[in-house]
Amino acid sequence: MHRKLWFGILAAAFLISLGWGFNEYRLAGNYRLAAENNNHRALTDFASHLDQMETDMVKGDVASNPTQKILYLSQVSSKSEAALQDFAQIPADQAGLSYVGAFITQSGDFARTLTQKIAGGETISAEEEKTLRDMHERLVPVNQKVQTIMTKMDTENLAWTDPAPSIWQRLGFGGPKIAKATADGSEAPSKSVRSGLDQLEASLQKLPPFSYTGQYATRVVSKPLGLPSGNVTQNQAQGVARDFLDKVGYRNIMPEFSGESQGPLGGYMWKYKEANLEVTRQGGVITLYRDQRTIEPRTLTIEEASKKAKVALQALGWQLTLTSNEDFGSYVQIDAVVEKDGVRIYPDKVRLMIALDNGQLIGLDATPYYAFHHSRTFPTKLTLDQAERKLRPDYKVLESRLAVIAKSGNQEVYCYEFRGRYQGEEYLLYLNAATGAEEKIQRIIKTPRGEFLQ
Amino acid sequence: MKLRVRPWGVVLAIGLILSITLSGIAYATLGDRLLGRGSTGQEVNELQSKLAQLGYGVGPIDGKFGPKTEAAIRDFQSDRGLRVDGLAGTQTTTELMRLTSQSTNASGKAIGNKNIDANLLARCVNGEARGEPFEGQVAVAAVIINRMSDPAYPKTIADIIYQPQAFSSVDDGQINLPPSASALRAAEEAINGSDPSGGAEFFFNPAKTSNRYIRSRPTIKQIGNHIFTK
Numbered sequence: 001m002h003r004k005l006w007f008g009i010l011a012a013a014f015l016i017s018l019g020w021g022f023n024e025y026r027l028a029g030n031y032r033l034a035a036e037n038n039n040h041r042a043l044t045d046f047a048s049h050l051d052q053m054e055t056d057m058v059k060g061d062v063a064s065n066p067t068q069k070i071l072y073l074s075q076v077s078s079k080s081e082a083a084l085q086d087f088a089q090i091p092a093d094q095a096g097l098s099y100v101g102a103f104i105t106q107s108g109d110f111a112r113t114l115t116q117k118i119a120g121g122e123t124i125s126a127e128e129e130k131t132l133r134d135m136h137e138r139l140v141p142v143n144q145k146v147q148t149i150m151t152k153m154d155t156e157n158l159a160w161t162d163p164a165p166s167i168w169q170r171l172g173f174g175g176p177k178i179a180k181a182t183a184d185g186s187e188a189p190s191k192s193v194r195s196g197l198d199q200l201e202a203s204l205q206k207l208p209p210f211s212y213t214g215q216y217a218t219r220v221v222s223k224p225l226g227l228p229s230g231n232v233t234q235n236q237a238q239g240v241a242r243d244f245l246d247k248v249g250y251r252n253i254m255p256e257f258s259g260e261s262q263g264p265l266g267g268y269m270w271k272y273k274e275a276n277l278e279v280t281r282q283g284g285v286i287t288l289y290r291d292q293r294t295i296e297p298r299t300l301t302i303e304e305a306s307k308k309a310k311v312a313l314q315a316l317g318w319q320l321t322l323t324s325n326e327d328f329g330s331y332v333q334i335d336a337v338v339e340k341d342g343v344r345i346y347p348d349k350v351r352l353m354i355a356l357d358n359g360q361l362i363g364l365d366a367t368p369y370y371a372f373h374h375s376r377t378f379p380t381k382l383t384l385d386q387a388e389r390k391l392r393p394d395y396k397v398l399e400s401r402l403a404v405i406a407k408s409g410n411q412e413v414y415c416y417e418f419r420g421r422y423q424g425e426e427y428l429l430y431l432n433a434a435t436g437a438e439e440k441i442q443r444i445i446k447t448p449r450g451e452f453l454q
Numbered sequence: 455m456k457l458r459v460r461p462w463g464v465v466l467a468i469g470l471i472l473s474i475t476l477s478g479i480a481y482a483t484l485g486d487r488l489l490g491r492g493s494t495g496q497e498v499n500e501l502q503s504k505l506a507q508l509g510y511g512v513g514p515i516d517g518k519f520g521p522k523t524e525a526a527i528r529d530f531q532s533d534r535g536l537r538v539d540g541l542a543g544t545q546t547t548t549e550l551m552r553l554t555s556q557s558t559n560a561s562g563k564a565i566g567n568k569n570i571d572a573n574l575l576a577r578c579v580n581g582e583a584r585g586e587p588f589e590g591q592v593a594v595a596a597v598i599i600n601r602m603s604d605p606a607y608p609k610t611i612a613d614i615i616y617q618p619q620a621f622s623s624v625d626d627g628q629i630n631l632p633p634s635a636s637a638l639r640a641a642e643e644a645i646n647g648s649d650p651s652g653g654a655e656f657f658f659n660p661a662k663t664s665n666r667y668i669r670s671r672p673t674i675k676q677i678g679n680h681i682f683t684k
Contacts, residue, residue, distance in 0.1 A: 102606040
């Protein structure tokens with residue numbers, strides 16, 4: 001009797017687990033199908049955008065009417081962005097630098113630079129035309145290779161990534177894996193979409209990069225302009241750190257060494273209790289400082305904190321103008337820039353953080369200042385009235401000044417800054433001080449934390 | 455002589471009292487009264503959801519002011535520089551409502567929250583650098599922002615984060631956990647331009663990664679458990 005009962009229970013449990021297993025299997029199949037569909041869409045879109053890019057590039061090259069040239073070249077840059085977006089969705093084994101991605105972005109960026117040049121009334125130089133043609137030459141085989149992968153997907157049912165090594169291979173009995181073939185760029189037939197794209201990467205890696213002045217010419221500053229010359233030793237750096245901590249409120253203490261950092265602005269890292277700071281090897285100046293101590297309830301207003309910020313800057317030896325602040329509740333973040341002869345130089349920026357319980361400096365970021373600060377000469381400019389006349393007639397100006405702002409590509413532009421209102425919105429309009437052309441527009445919005453520029 | 459209590463009189467009285475009190479509760483909003491341990495009601499619901507929106511986890515939003523809600527209020531008060539007492543009084547609720555309000559343009563028209571990117575970035579920072587010092591969290595967020603200006607990577611934050619195999623917390627689902635308040639702050643600082651990583655584009659935990667490609671890249675510095683490389 002008992003045995004029959006147990007048998008019944010076990011049989012029921014077995015049937016339930018079979019049913020559950022079948023349901024899971026069906027669900028997994030659905031998910032796999034949905035993922036497969038998305039990957040397929042990404043690859044197809046990638047191939048089609050690449051193809052359209054190639055066509056638009058030759059059309060942009062042959063067009064002689066500036067308007068037509070602008071039309072096709074701007075399509076090249078928008079298609080390149082779309083292609084990059086799709087490329088980022090294709091399954092990968094591991095992410096790394098992508099030469100295919102870099103090439104597509106550079107082509108789009110170069111097309112955009114040309115478009116802006118033509119839209120500004122200039123013509124393309126012979127050298128730029130040659131670069132455009134070289135880019136097209138390089139794009140054609142990329143386009144062909146991607147289409148080959150797509151055909152193989154349809155005919156041979158390629159997998160997305162290389163299959164994981166089988167048990168035989170893991171034990172060492174199998175032959176060399178496909179990855180070796182793709183790494184040296186040989187034309188062995190690829191067994192998966194991923195390895196096909198890796199072969200493409202390897203072939204692009206061998207080619208020299210394009211040189212032109214565009215947005216991506218220099219991403220990080222290779223040579224900081226504002227650092228004093230001469231290197232300091234670790235001991236000297238410790239002295240600098242101790243003096244700084246003394247000025248911000250930690251008297252008579254010795255900071256401990258916590259590591260080194262590499263790079264043009266690299267140096268020695270120090271810490272004391274919950275404060276961390278970094279002293280550069282070249283010049284021996286403080287670039288980063290952050291104090292993570294617990295902050296008591298606030299007693300200061302933002303205005304009082306701004307005054308304390310000015311005092312702190314002067315004690316540290318800087319002559320800067322405060323520009324904006326952001327309220328983080330227990331501390332306020334204040335930006336300060338160099339102002340010379342009435343010209344505000346925005347790239348030379350120092351960011352401070354002041355605690356709102358006792359007004360102490362709890363954060364400093366002087367990296368932009370030391371990266372970009374140098375003495376600048378300003379070309380002849382329009383007068384303020386001449387510049388104002390170039391604005392929209394219904395733009396109501398609230399403040400105006402001269403400024404230097406950064407444009408894409410680490411370039412600087414000498415401008416007139418006009419803060420004003422138009423149709424209920426507030427903007428910062430930057431007009432080139434020499435030509436009066438509109439260089440940049442920023443919209444001012446009020447967030448719960450302060451003013452924010454978009 | 456006994457006072458004769460009429461049945462319908464009792465019913466009327468009870469109905470009147472109930473309607474007054476219930477209507478009082480139904481129209482109460484956040485800030486009307488002091489909320490503390492044991493409070494319940496619609497205002498507690500609102501309090502909890504606003505705290506959760508700012509990254510102070512309160513557990514399930516159930517309208518009951520329990521220990522988790524009190525801990526979240528304490529964290530919020532300490533972060534904002536208010537007096538830490540665990541009670542939601544006028545100062546605390548005003549600050550809470552101000553921070554969760556929408557951004558406005560110069561004329562005061564509400565234009566939305568303007569922090570879509572910051573939220574996703576904060577989730578990624580939370581997944582990757584949960585126990586790290588604050589500088590380390592800002593540095594992780596800065597790595598993602600740095601990738602935006604590199605031509606080899608996609609151009610938007612969402613594309614970079616969701617690139618397959620780029621971040622382990624995306625591949626294993628940890629990115630779907632709600633972000634902590636410090637992760638949100640770190641994301642906002644990085645979007646504002648802070649970069650304690652020194653221009654890094656990769657980071658890894660040497661005790662947890664055996665990826666040879668990342669390990670071969672030139673090191674910039676180490677913050678906490680993460681090494682940041684070019």
